[in-house]
Structures are given as structure tokens and as C-alpha cells.
Amino acid sequence: MSDRIMLKLGGSVITDKSGDCAIDRDRLSGIARDIARARKDGILIVHGAGSCGHPEAKRYHLDTGAAPGQAGGIAVTHHAVSALNAGVVAALRQEGIEAVGIHPLHAGYADGGRLVAFECRHLDQMLALGIVPVIHGDVVMDRSRGACIVSGDQLIRFLAGRLSLQRVGLATDVPGVLDRGMVVPVITPATIQTLQIGSSTHTDVTGGMRGKIAELLELAEAGIGSEIFHVSRIPDFLAGRDCNGTRIIT
Amino acid sequence: MSDRIMLKLGGSVITDKSGDCAIDRDRLSGIARDIARARKDGILIVHGAGSCGHPEAKRYHLDTGAAPGQAGGIAVTHHAVSALNAGVVAALRQEGIEAVGIHPLHAGYADGGRLVAFECRHLDQMLALGIVPVIHGDVVMDRSRGACIVSGDQLIRFLAGRLSLQRVGLATDVPGVLDRGMVVPVITPATIQTLQIGSSTHTDVTGGMRGKIAELLELAEAGIGSEIFHVSRIPDFLAGRDCNGTRIIT
Numbered sequence: 184m185s186d187r188i189m190l191k192l193g194g195s196v197i198t199d200k201s202g203d204c205a206i207d208r209d210r211l212s213g214i215a216r217d218i219a220r221a222r223k224d225g226i227l228i229v230h231g232a233g234s235c236g237h238p239e240a241k242r243y244h245l246d247t248g249a250a251p252g253q254a255g256g257i258a259v260t261h262h263a264v265s266a267l268n269a270g271v272v273a274a275l276r277q278e279g280i281e282a283v284g285i286h287p288l289h290a291g292y293a294d295g296g297r298l299v300a301f302e303c304r305h306l307d308q309m310l311a312l313g314i315v316p317v318i319h320g321d322v323v324m325d326r327s328r329g330a331c332i333v334s335g336d337q338l339i340r341f342l343a344g345r346l347s348l349q350r351v352g353l354a355t356d357v358p359g360v361l362d363r364g365m366v367v368p369v370i371t372p373a374t375i376q377t378l379q380i381g382s383s384t385h386t387d388v389t390g391g392m393r394g395k396i397a398e399l400l401e402l403a404e405a406g407i408g409s410e411i412f413h414v415s416r417i418p419d420f421l422a423g424r425d426c427n428g429t430r431i432i433t
Numbered sequence: 434m435s436d437r438i439m440l441k442l443g444g445s446v447i448t449d450k451s452g453d454c455a456i457d458r459d460r461l462s463g464i465a466r467d468i469a470r471a472r473k474d475g476i477l478i479v480h481g482a483g484s485c486g487h488p489e490a491k492r493y494h495l496d497t498g499a500a501p502g503q504a505g506g507i508a509v510t511h512h513a514v515s516a517l518n519a520g521v522v523a524a525l526r527q528e529g530i531e532a533v534g535i536h537p538l539h540a541g542y543a544d545g546g547r548l549v550a551f552e553c554r555h556l557d558q559m560l561a562l563g564i565v566p567v568i569h570g571d572v573v574m575d576r577s578r579g580a581c582i583v584s585g586d587q588l589i590r591f592l593a594g595r596l597s598l599q600r601v602g603l604a605t606d607v608p609g610v611l612d613r614g615m616v617v618p619v620i621t622p623a624t625i626q627t628l629q630i631g632s633s634t635h636t637d638v639t640g641g642m643r644g645k646i647a648e649l650l651e652l653a654e655a656g657i658g659s660e661i662f663h664v665s666r667i668p669d670f671l672a673g674r675d676c677n678g679t680r681i682i683t
Contacts, residue, residue: 261533281508286536
């Protein structure tokens with residue numbers, strides 16, 4: 184396939200946020216089957232951390248950085264999200280997808296909590312060879328803070344334009360962005376102010392739904408629209424059909 | 434500690450090259466204890482692949498590259514060397530060293546079999562925070578070849594100058610570079626031509642001892658001398674004492 188798409192799997196979709204790194208392997212298997220039925224290459228997958236990493240990041244206060252002598256939380260947090268990444272990669276490979284996990288701690292560098300570098304040429308070459316890179320929210324070394332948390336949504340924002348991805352979809356456990364219980368079909372920089380969007384009730388060091396929308400609005404302003412939809416809609420998204428979710432555009 | 438050193442653990446030191454990825458955990462534990470007794474930070478550790486990765490790289494012909502449809506060997510080879518890396522990291526952490534594994538497949542990019550990029554700022558920040566990065570010979574995506582093998586020795590060559598490392602030591606299962614059974618005390622660009630150096634008898638897709646010396650001579654020409662010594666000499670190297678090995682200098 185010549186077009187390239189990015190699919191984000193929300194952390195709360197693939198883990199049970201009530202436990203400590205409880206990977207939902209049955210759901211992951213179903214998602215991997217849905218993806219493999221639609222296409223086996225030309226996809227870059229990003230996933231959140233869910234219950235694997237968020238509790239550790241919070242316990243070690245990585246959302247505020249890391250100083251010498253406080254480095255212990257970096258390895259522990261990275262280990263937790265890497266375990267989830269291995270689970271996602273294994274589920275995809277089980278379905279015949281040539282998935283390879285890539286860790287932002289290894290590939291990226293941040294300053295003030297924002298990515299300033301992430302090697303993309305290897306991702307580009309992997310996509311050209313039929314490999315599906317699987318990237319995840321992670322702890323990343325930070326010039327000014329020592330270390331920081333880079334969410335899956337920030338990764339989408341950083342990578343989508345650099346890798347010439349035509350479509351970006353975010354599979355979540357809700358049917359879209361909800362405003363007073365209803366799915367908001369379209370969000371633009373002009374309409375975001377009028378919405379009442381609740382914050383996530385779970386442990387989330389990355390800004391919850393508001394943080395997600397802010398990243399996606401930046402992406403839209405860079406020319407790449409995206410859509411937030413329910414995980415059951417992945418086959419529709421991959422086939423280019425309407426997902427009845429929330430589109431974030433300019 | 435303010436000085437920074439690089440220690441390379443040869444693949445044949447930490448694995449049994451006769452088997453398929455047979456990690457020598459007892460020897461690794463002893464090495465980790467030796468390191469921890471001398472210092473717990475200010476070190477960057479690089480290790481070879483030994484029997485974890487070399488057979489896979491050869492089976493999939495990764496020494497000659499990878500084309501679309503041949504990507505399968507990349508994940509398999511990376512998986513093998515990553516398993517060894519996890520073993521090295523675990524042995525070091527067991528001794529109280531804040532070790533974190535970093536994969537060249539994630540952090541680097543090559544062209545024509547040579548690294549052209551490798552994120553170093555995160556390594557620099559890790560060293561500043563007291564973390565010991567543990568890097569290894571790996572498959573790396575390559576602009577012209579699709580993928581290639583980057584040896585631990587090439588990594589030393591690429592990283593030592595960029596990370597301002599003052600001393601570079603390579604622990605091997607021989608007491609140094611041997612010429613007709615004797616350790617050669619010093620090798621320079623002028624003397625290398627006069628030596629009779631055997632090639633490795635094991636499966637090695639990275640050029641054996643000749644390839645190693647070529648990398649280290651390049652490093653010497655960039656102003657950083659190095660020493661090849663027997664693994665039992667690690668305490669001497671870390672303490673700055675003579676290792677009775679082979680020094681590669683200009």
C-alpha cells in the first residue's frame with residue numbers, strides 16, 4: 184500500500200487502569216486481528232501507557248522532572264511501558280504483522296517536557312520495508328528537566344508530519360469527545376472554547392482528554408486532520424469509512 | 434565522578450559462542466560485581482552480540498542488507514541481541530548500578546553499513562543523572578541497504594568522541610591482540626601493517642579482530658586512545674592501572 188496511516192491505541196483501551204500494569208490481552212488480540220484483516224503494512228502504531236507507567240511516573244514525580252540521585256524512576260517507568268509495548272508487538276506479530284517496538288526513551292530527546300528530537304529516518308525506512316513500528320508514551324530524557332513524560336498524543340503530533348502520514352486515527356474507550364454526554368462530531372480551533380470536556384478520572388500524567396485535543400489541534404494546524412473514535416470502529420477507520428467519532432480539523 | 438569512561442564487553446566474553454544465544458550469567462554477575470566495586474556511575478557500557486544475534490544476522494544475510502519482503506530477519510536479530518542486553522542490564526542492576534539498556538535499532542541510523550546518526554544528548558543526560566547506559570551491537574536501519582549490522586566496536590568509534598569519554602577499554606577473552614602467540618603492547622597506524630593477526634574462528638558478521646582494530650585506529654586518530662585487555666583486568670582498567678593488554682594509539 185502506498186498511503187500511510189497512524190493508529191493510536193489509547194492506554195485505557197489496552198490496559199485495565201484499575202490495576203498495576205494489567206494488560207488486556209484478549210482485547211489486544213481482537214484489535215490485532217481487526218488490523219491484520221484490513222492491512223499488514225503502511226501503518227505506524229502509537230499506544231498510550233494506561234496502567235503500565237502512569238502510576239510509576241506519578242510515584243517518582245517524573246511529570247516534574249528528574250535530578251541526579253532521582254534517576255531510579257526512569258528505569259522503573261520505562262520498564263513498565265516497555266512491558267506493555269512488548270505485549271502490543273506480540274499480539275500484532277501473532278496475526279502476521281511484521282511489528283517492531285520502538286522506545287521513545289531510546290530514540291527521542293526533549294526540552295521542557297516537549298520533544299525536540301526523534302529519529303524518524305529509521306521509521307521511514309521500516310515503513311518502506313513493510314515493518315509496522317509500534318511506539319508508545321514513555322519517559323524521555325529532557326535537557327532542562329532531566330527527564331519528562333512524553334504522551335502517545337505528543338508523539339502523534341511530532342511524528343505525523345515528519346513521516347508523511349495521510350490519516351491519523353485514535354481508538355479510545357469512548358465513541359469520541361463527549362460534551363454533556365453527546366459525541367462532538369467536529370472540533371476546530373474556533374469551536375474548542377465552547378465545549379465542556381471533562382477531565383479523565385484515571386491516573387494520567389499527560390493531561391487527559393484536554394491534553395489530547397490540544398495536541399491534535401496543533402496537528403490540524405500543521406495540515407493533518409485526525410479522528411477520535413471507539414476502538415470497535417478500527418475496521419471502519421482502516422477501510423476509510425466513517426467512524427462516527429470526533430474529527431479534529433481546522 | 435567527573436571523568437567518564439567507556440567499557441566494552443566482548444560478545445564472546447558474555448556468551449558461549451558455541452550455542453544459540455547462551456548467555457554466560459555467572460560470568461556476567463562476576464563482571465557486574467567488579468564494576469560496582471570500582472564505580473557505579475560515569476560509565477557507558479557497550480557489549481557485543483556473541484551467540485545472540487550473529488547467527489540470526491548471518492541466516493538472514495543482514496550483513497548484505499534487507500529489501501522489502503526480507504524484513505523478517507530484522508526483528509528476529511534485534512530480539513536476540515535485546516535478550517542479551519536485558520541480561521547485562523539485569524546483572525548490573527543486581528549490583529546496585531542504575532543501568533538502562535539503549536537499543537541502536539531505536540536510536541541510530543546508518544548508510545552503507547556505517548552509522549550516520551545516533552542520538553547522544555539523551556546518553557549525555559543519563560550520564561549526568563548517574564545512569565549507566567548499556568548499548569550493544571545491533572541491526573540498524575540503513576538508507577542505502579535497508580538494514581545493516583552495527584558492531585559494538587563501530588558504536589565505540591561513533592560514540593566515544595561525541596560523549597567526551599576520557600578512557601576506552603575493551604574486555605575480551607584474550608589478554609590483548611595476539612601476533613604469533615604474543616600480546617602486542619601497542620598498535621599504531623604505522624605498526625598495524627607489520628602484524629599477523631588471525632581472524633576470529635567464530636561466527637562474526639562484524640569483521641573479527643581486524644575490524645575491531647580498524648575502528649579503534651580511527652578512534653585513535655580522532656584523539657581517543659583505547660586498550661584491549663583480558664576480562665579479568667576490568668578492575669585494573671577501572672582503577673586506571675596497567676592492564677598488560679594492547680593499547681591502540683597514534
